[in-house]
Amino acid sequence: MAKKRALITGITGQDGSYLAEFLLGKGYEVFGLLRRSSTTSFERLQHIQHRIHTISGDLLDQNSLLEAVRTAQPDEVYNLAAQSFVPTSWSQPVLTAEFTALGVTRLLEAVRVTRPEARVYQASSSEMFGKAQEVPQNEQTPFHPRSPYGVAKVYGHWITVNYRESYGMYTCSGILFNHESPRRGLEFVTRKVTHGAARIKLGLSDKLKLGNLDAKRDWGFAGDYVKAMWLMLQPDTPEDYVIATGVTHTVRDLVEVAFSHAGLPWEQHVVTDPSLIRPAEVDILRGDWRKAEREIGWRPEIDFEELIRMMVDADLRLLKSQQGRG
DSSP: OOOOEEEEETTTSHHHHHHHHHHHHTTOEEEEEEOOOTTOOOGGGTTTGGGEEEEEOOTTOHHHHHHHHHHHOOSEEEEOOSOOOHHHHHHSHHHHHIIIIIHHHHHHHHHHHHOTTSEEEEEEEGGGTOSOSSSSBOTTSOOOOOSHHHHHHHHHHHHHHHHHHHHOOEEEEEEEOOEEOTTSOTTSHHHHHHHHHHHHHTTSOSOEEESOTTOEEOOEEHHHHHHHHHHHTSSSSOOOEEEOOSOOEEHHHHHHHHHHHTTOOGGGTEEEOGGGSOSSOOOOOOBOOHHHHHHHOOOOOSOHHHHHHHHHHHHHHHHHHHHHHO
16 A cells, blocks of 8 residues: 655644654655755754655745645645744744745645645644633634734634635644643743753853743643644544643743752742743633544643653753763
């Protein structure tokens, strides 16, 4: 039997690398869409790069997407690419809209024209709930985004629904709550904290600047969440799902777990910087993932404390190896 083929946009990112690993383990032929760049980083893919087919393409360029879908002839398409750092969406709102909103339309249109039988996964986000109308949030909770990123994700979500309803395509969205890992970018607060704690532990710095310590999030492990992406594309009928842990923690909780694991008193090292506080903070984001458990058999496996300890350990190893090379 021929191998299933998957096309992943954003394959060099945190989720893309875990998803590529997962699909390769399932026996898929994996194609990754890459923007043309002189500095493409394969850091997260080094161990599997030789097993992935890369295709040049850009969510801003319709023709490149048409050609990418024609080349890959995918059975499944996973759209993970986006301008995904929320603070940047205030300084670059138009670019965020181009990638995170209109980019979804361009990809869906490319699939509709060249490979309409392919099943499409769209990466939606808990940031769409923003000023949440209820806690916890489920698939029926109204959206009230509080950042240009969240607004763009709402557009991407609804255009995915629209292509499903208008053209009968198999398109679905995973409304993923915050999901982290040692592969998270250093600009994200979880990695900023674990990397900062590791640096202080190794004497490379003494202070860590953070914004709102009372901000609350539902944090899970990215490796768990990519399994949900795949599970969503397996049933006969496409559905949208909330993927979360159902447990909320504050940034302060995150700091306490990370610094405690590193054997450090966090109060002596963490300082609040008002410039790092968002213009409009979201309310409590906590996801209700019962539909995913009931219908596709998904549940989170790694809990919050285990996740943060894993990230601190990885950052300690990374920094020690860098010191060794230095």
